[in-house]
Amino acid sequence: MVLSKADVVNSLLKERSSEPAAAFAECFAPSNIALVKYWGKRNQAINLPLTSSLSISLDDKGTRTKISLSNKQQDEISLNEMPVPNHTEFASRLSHFLNLFRPAGIHYKIETHSNIPIAAGLASSASGFAAMVKALDQFYAWKLLPSELSILSRLGSGSASRSIWEGFVEWQVGTREDGMDSHGVPLETTWPGLCIGLLIFNEKKKAIGSSEAMQRTVQTSKLYKSWPVQVADDLIEAKEAIKSQHFDLLGQTAEHNALAMHATMLSSWPPVLYSTHETFEAMQKIWQLRQDGISVYFTQDAGPNLKLLFLKPQQALLQSIFPNMQVIESFK
Numbered sequence: 001m002v003l004s005k006a007d008v009v010n011s012l013l014k015e016r017s018s019e020p021a022a023a024f025a026e027c028f029a030p031s032n033i034a035l036v037k038y039w040g041k042r043n044q045a046i047n048l049p050l051t052s053s054l055s056i057s058l059d060d061k062g063t064r065t066k067i068s069l070s071n072k073q074q075d076e077i078s079l080n081e082m083p084v085p086n087h088t089e090f091a092s093r094l095s096h097f098l099n100l101f102r103p104a105g106i107h108y109k110i111e112t113h114s115n116i117p118i119a120a121g122l123a124s125s126a127s128g129f130a131a132m133v134k135a136l137d138q139f140y141a142w143k144l145l146p147s148e149l150s151i152l153s154r155l156g157s158g159s160a161s162r163s164i165w166e167g168f169v170e171w172q173v174g175t176r177e178d179g180m181d182s183h184g185v186p187l188e189t190t191w192p193g194l195c196i197g198l199l200i201f202n203e204k205k206k207a208i209g210s211s212e213a214m215q216r217t218v219q220t221s222k223l224y225k226s227w228p229v230q231v232a233d234d235l236i237e238a239k240e241a242i243k244s245q246h247f248d249l250l251g252q253t254a255e256h257n258a259l260a261m262h263a264t265m266l267s268s269w270p271p272v273l274y275s276t277h278e279t280f281e282a283m284q285k286i287w288q289l290r291q292d293g294i295s296v297y298f299t300q301d302a303g304p305n306l307k308l309l310f311l312k313p314q315q316a317l318l319q320s321i322f323p324n325m326q327v328i329e330s331f332k
């Protein structure tokens with residue numbers, strides 16, 4: 001049985017309304033940063049992962065999306081008040097996703113605001129799809145469960161399955177072929193004082209998208225077979241670190257996990273390298289800071305930018321070393 005995204009949507013929305021419940025709906029979803037990464041799909045059609053992953057949401061950094069009906073012959077999409085032409089990748093990806101939820105003859109007006117750089121490996125698609133699904137749920141008054149919103153968001157982009165919640169979220173890999181058990185599950189624990197510092201070197205769109213890069217890694221990297229082993233160990237350590245608020249264990253686990261993920265990419269063919277000289281320079285600074293006794297770690301997604309992990313007392317010092325760093329506290 002080969003399932004499509006439309007099959008998943010139909011099975012979740014079978015009895016649900018296709019009549020808007022209001023003139024518009026507007027919802028926010030936070031961006032999230034994986035501490036134990038998702039890299040590799042077991043099913044590309046409906047974005048099922050090969051491993052579980054674990055993230056932290058970025059508080060008020062993310063995407064706010066408003067949906068209403070359009071009387072035009074095509075979707076009207078804007079991003080941060082600017083119209084986005086329909087032929088662009090951004091608009092076509094969104095309109096394709098909306099096709100899954102489009103009664104015949106309907107076009108949407110989508111006004112989206114993002115306060116994080118788009119497509120620079122800063123998980124903008126995660127918050128974007130999660131906000132879109134939440135807004136659809138409200139617009140049609142479907143009243144889906146958070147786990148169901150997570151499954152629908154996953155169809156837009158895998159990591160979006162974790163952006164339905166604040167705080168720490170585990171995306172459980174699941175075993176079902178239809179993916180109905182592959183969704184986010186929030187962790188109860190909070191961690192006031194845990195800081196994430198965004199080091200943005202390049203806001204430009206990445207040369208190779210995460211889907212293509214992960215597929216290439218799965219198919220060509222001989223190191224990839226060690227990745228699920230690494231993730232299984234890292235998930236145990238990260239959850240233990242969160243439970244016991246053991247910062248160094250969490251930092252080490254997250255940094256090690258990110259480096260292992262990038263090692264699998266580098267061992268793919270053709271190789272995938274997201275880092276630039278700025279990335280490597282910052283990594284070396286961070287390793288030097290640790291040698292000097294400062295507890296700071298990094299993680300890196302499908303882009304050159306780094307996200308630092310540290311505790312509040314280190315903020316002033318780190319801000320003086322990285323003046324452009326933007327700091328987010330997930331548990332204020």
Ligand code: PMV
Nearest residue numbers: 034037038158159210301302
């Ligand atoms: O959700 P996608 O398909 O954009 O993939 C995200 C992959 C990483 O950001 C590199 C890792 C993760 O778990 O978010």
